[in-house]
Amino acid sequence: MTDKTDFLNGNVACAEGALAAGCRFFAGYPITPSTEVAERMAVRLPKIGGTFIQMEDELASAAAIIGGSWAGARTMTATSGPGFSLMMENIGYAAFTETPIVIVNVQRGGPSTGQPTMAAQGDMLQCRYGSHGDYSVIALSPSSVQEMYDLTVKAFNLADRFRTPVFLMTDETIGHMREKITLHSNVEIVPRRELKEGELPCAPDENGVPGFGTFGMGHNVHITGLTHNEKGYPATDSAEIHEKLVRRQVRKIEDFRNEITDVDIVNPDAELVFISYGAPTRTVRQLIADVPDTYGHLNLRIVWPFPDESLLAFKNAKAFIIPEMNLGQIAKEVRQHTNIPIVVVPKLGGALHTPAELLKAVEIAKTVKKPVTEVCL
Amino acid sequence: MNLEDWYRQDRLPHIYCAGCGNGTILNCTLRAVEELDFKKEETTFVSGIGCSSRASGYTSSDSLHTTHGRALAFATGLKLVKPRQHVIVFTGDGDCSAIGGNHFIHACRRNIDITVICMNNNIYGMTGGQGSPCTPYGAISTTTPYGMQEQPFDLCKLAEAAGANYVARWTSFHVKELTEAIRIGLETPGLSFIEVMAQCPTSFGSKNKMRQVTQMIDMFRENAVLKVKADRDAAKGIQLSPEKFVVGQFVRRKNPPLGVEAAK
Numbered sequence: 001m002t003d004k005t006d007f008l009n010g011n012v013a014c015a016e017g018a019l020a021a022g023c024r025f026f027a028g029y030p031i032t033p034s035t036e037v038a039e040r041m042a043v044r045l046p047k048i049g050g051t052f053i054q055m056e057d058e059l060a061s062a063a064a065i066i067g068g069s070w071a072g073a074r075t076m077t078a079t080s081g082p083g084f085s086l087m088m089e090n091i092g093y094a095a096f097t098e099t100p101i102v103i104v105n106v107q108r109g110g111p112s113t114g115q116p117t118m119a120a121q122g123d124m125l126q127c128r129y130g131s132h133g134d135y136s137v138i139a140l141s142p143s144s145v146q147e148m149y150d151l152t153v154k155a156f157n158l159a160d161r162f163r164t165p166v167f168l169m170t171d172e173t174i175g176h177m178r179e180k181i182t183l184h185s186n187v188e189i190v191p192r193r194e195l196k197e198g199e200l201p202c203a204p205d206e207n208g209v210p211g212f213g214t215f216g217m218g219h220n221v222h223i224t225g226l227t228h229n230e231k232g233y234p235a236t237d238s239a240e241i242h243e244k245l246v247r248r249q250v251r252k253i254e255d256f257r258n259e260i261t262d263v264d265i266v267n268p269d270a271e272l273v274f275i276s277y278g279a280p281t282r283t284v285r286q287l288i289a290d291v292p293d294t295y296g297h298l299n300l301r302i303v304w305p306f307p308d309e310s311l312l313a314f315k316n317a318k319a320f321i322i323p324e325m326n327l328g329q330i331a332k333e334v335r336q337h338t339n340i341p342i343v344v345v346p347k348l349g350g351a352l353h354t355p356a357e358l359l360k361a362v363e364i365a366k367t368v369k370k371p372v373t374e375v376c377l
Numbered sequence: 378m379n380l381e382d383w384y385r386q387d388r389l390p391h392i393y394c395a396g397c398g399n400g401t402i403l404n405c406t407l408r409a410v411e412e413l414d415f416k417k418e419e420t421t422f423v424s425g426i427g428c429s430s431r432a433s434g435y436t437s438s439d440s441l442h443t444t445h446g447r448a449l450a451f452a453t454g455l456k457l458v459k460p461r462q463h464v465i466v467f468t469g470d471g472d473c474s475a476i477g478g479n480h481f482i483h484a485c486r487r488n489i490d491i492t493v494i495c496m497n498n499n500i501y502g503m504t505g506g507q508g509s510p511c512t513p514y515g516a517i518s519t520t521t522p523y524g525m526q527e528q529p530f531d532l533c534k535l536a537e538a539a540g541a542n543y544v545a546r547w548t549s550f551h552v553k554e555l556t557e558a559i560r561i562g563l564e565t566p567g568l569s570f571i572e573v574m575a576q577c578p579t580s581f582g583s584k585n586k587m588r589q590v591t592q593m594i595d596m597f598r599e600n601a602v603l604k605v606k607a608d609r610d611a612a613k614g615i616q617l618s619p620e621k622f623v624v625g626q627f628v629r630r631k632n633p634p635l636g637v638e639a640a641k
Contacts, residue, residue, distance in 0.1 A: 025458050051457045056483040060450035063443065063480075067423070067454030070441060071462070075454070093444050215439040216459055218418045222385065222434055224442035233388060234434065234442075 004183045010148040010174040011078075013181050014104055015040035017152030018076050020187045023102070024050035025075040027064035029057055029083060032116040033172040034106035037078035058083035062090035065101045069094075070223065072214040074156050078104035081123050082113055085130070091165055092131030093225045098202075098210065098249065100159035100192055102152070104168040106175040107325075109350055118350025119172035121278055121325040125332075127167050128304050134246050136253040138260060139167040139304040143281035145179035151301060153187045158260065160192035162253055163209050169303060171325065173279040173352065195219050202245075203230040208252030254305055261307040263300055270296030271318040272365050274358070275334060277303055280323040283353045290355065295362070303330060308337035319343055319365035323353045328376065341365070341373035378414075383407040385437040392431060396590035398549035398575030399496050403432045405552055405573075406465065406494055409559035420463045423452040425477060427503045428577075429469035429496035446477030449484040452491050453636070460490070460638040463563060470497040470511035474530050478510075485539035488567040489635040494559065495532060495570065498577035506580030514619075517584040532572050537628045542567030544627040548574040548597035551624065558626065567634035574601075574622070 008016070015037050018026070026041040028034075038054070045052040050073075055061040058079055065075035079087065084105045094101050109115025110122045127139050138158050140151040152168055159166040195201055195211035201221040202210050213221035226234040227242045235241045253260070266288060267273075273296035274284045281299050288297055296314050300307060311320075311334070320338065322331040323345035331344045343365045347353050364375050384407065393399050410420060417438040424430035426445035433440040443451045448466050456464045473481050473495050484491065500518055501507040508518040508525055511532065515524040537544045543565040547555040555573060562569030576582065576593035587593045602610075604625030607617060617623070 025454065027454060053453070053457060055450065055453070056479050059447060060453070060480055060483070063447045063450035064454030064457075066443075067441065067451035067456075068458040069454075070439075071455045071458035073458040075458075089444055090447065213439070215421055215441075215455065216418050216462055220417060220438050222388075222440045222442065224434065225444060226442065231387075 009178045010145045011036035012040045013145045013148040014152045017149035021153040021156035023074045023076050025068040025073040027053045027055050027061045028077045031080045031083045034078040034080045058086035062087040066099050069099050070215045076102040080108045081110045088130040094165040095135040098163040102155045107171040124329040136250045139169045141169045141277040145181050157190035200230040201232045257305040262302040263310045265313045266297035268313045273314045273317045275322045287355045306333045321361045341368040344376045394579040396578045401549040402573050405556040408556045423448045424467040425472040427469040427472045432467040449480045456636040464491045466493045471501050471509040474510045482539040485536050485541040487635045490637045492562045492569040495572045496575045498575045500581040502580045536570035541570045543569035546572040550597040
């Protein structure tokens with residue numbers, strides 16, 4: 001088999017990436033602008049021995065893919081902001097029970113029902129902190145149709161490797177735009193590690209990740225969202241067990257952030273550096289193509305865990321310019337890792353940043369001074 | 378395999394209060410599973426949150442203790458990925474019909490091949506005795522201190538109307554009939570809903586003049602009317618008095634199920 005070239009929109013590319021990665025169960029609830037992912041899965045899954053189900057709501061969709069994951073399948077759902085909010089309860093459950101699942105959020109304007117057909121990046125912090133309690137997540141952010149495909153494949157591999165919910169935090173622009181794409185005939189598949197005989201179902205290996213006790217394989221595991229010991233049994237009144245469990249689950253991701261990280265670094269010697277992810281990356285790339293060798297660019301294909309060490313690549317940086325389709329959610333995270341001045345370029349309403357707007361931010365960035373300055377356009 | 382093998386022995390004793398009916402229901406369920414000679418690797422227990430839902434932790438095969446009200450949605454995913462698996466859901470009246478009401482009616486509508494055992498103690502036991510959608514009219518709970526002012530759900534009528542293939546109601550007094558009903562439910566393709574009236578002397582009984590377990594069991598025995606008798610009375614125009622309730626098999630039919638291997 002050879003690679004196939006096609007001309008698809010981002011949502012369809014996402015579905016195709018999931019199928020290439022071996023996803024065989026999709027449960028979802030229609031919501032603009034994510035629905036083409038579900039529609040493509042509804043057409044394709046039954047033909048290859050998989051199952052598509054439209055659930056009664058997003059809470060049920062998240063629950064069903066967790067159940068499907070324990071039955072041994074690679075599973076996914078797709079939604080947008082309001083549905084994402086509804087999934088938060090079961091996202092926390094997936095994190096705490098270490099269930100690999102992939103959740104696609106094609107972001108639209110919020111809060112509330114907001115702008116269903118317009119792009120936004122307003123759910124970035126909800127993705128990281130939306131459920132209750134302390135936990136860590138992995139989130140990827142594609143900025144092209146090709147990346148929708150490639151990063152969806154990667155999301156499944158990360159979910160199984162780290163046994164955690166993995167998010168594809170995309171937006172309406174990328175979801176609905178059409179581009180030329182290469183569908184690979186072979187993609188790398190990293191399987192989840194099956195529980196070994198005699199191994200306790202919630203005892204970590206050297207990477208901090210327990211073996212997966214797939215249901216029906218004779219492991220006889222008990223999985224609970226309550227604080228549990230290494231046998232998987234509830235142990236809700238032990239401060240020691242709770243602290244050890246939560247810290248281990250956070251560390252299994254945070255300690256491996258350099259393995260997980262996925263960024264593009266352009267012109268690392270530049271003094272003015274753009275940081276972007278998703279749709280705004282495209283405007284930044286246009287600007288850099290217009291005036292080559294002028295600006296630095298850090299494109300985040302991964303946003304959580306935040307790849308803070310990549311900031312160090314820009315040794316001469318005098319300011320970071322951060323265009324986001326929100327009021328500066330990832331800029332807040334950047335601020336935590338640097339004392340270099342930051343120019344936040346927020347944009348709401350669905351339109352992309354224009355190169356002119358970024359040039360205006362450049363003029364401001366030239367004048368900002370240390371100690372720590374933060375300018376919001 | 379015998380009954381004891383179906384218990385996760387290293388988790389016993391269970392956390393249920395003295396006199397609770399849930400242990401009886403768990404016993405009847407595992408008895409039915411044992412009679413059918415199910416294999417552990419083909420049997421999965423799923424539950425939501427509450428007293429009822431702790432039952433999945435005491436069974437020795439794979440089990441999933443999920444979020445409040447959503448056990449049926451988790452079970453749906455499990456069953457669709459592995460149709461060969463016998464999936465049994467433990468739920469309570471609040472878990473199933475309050476927070477889980479939407480999942481419940483849609484699981485029945487889909488007629489997915491799952492057996493649902495609802496331990497109905499008419500109250501929220503684990504959170505300390507608040508009113509539930511099944512608390513009888515006028516009954517006292519911590520959130521209905523002047524008597525419940527809402528009408529209770531009839532979960533069996535709801536399941537039947539929504540499309541379940543098998544619907545039955547028994548009580549923790551009717552252990553033989555209950556075991557038989559669960560066995561039939563497990564054998565019937567599609568959604569089987571078995572509601573079990575369970576005594577809760579701690580939270581329900583103590584507030585409603587039935588502090589003794591025997592008082593609650595006696596109440597079940599005296600007020601349970603067999604469906605055949607209720608139907609006969611109804612034909613004669615005799616109405617069921619408010620304290621009585623009907624037990625027995627309400628429906629057993631062969632509507633197309635979801636999640637059955639042959640149908641996949």
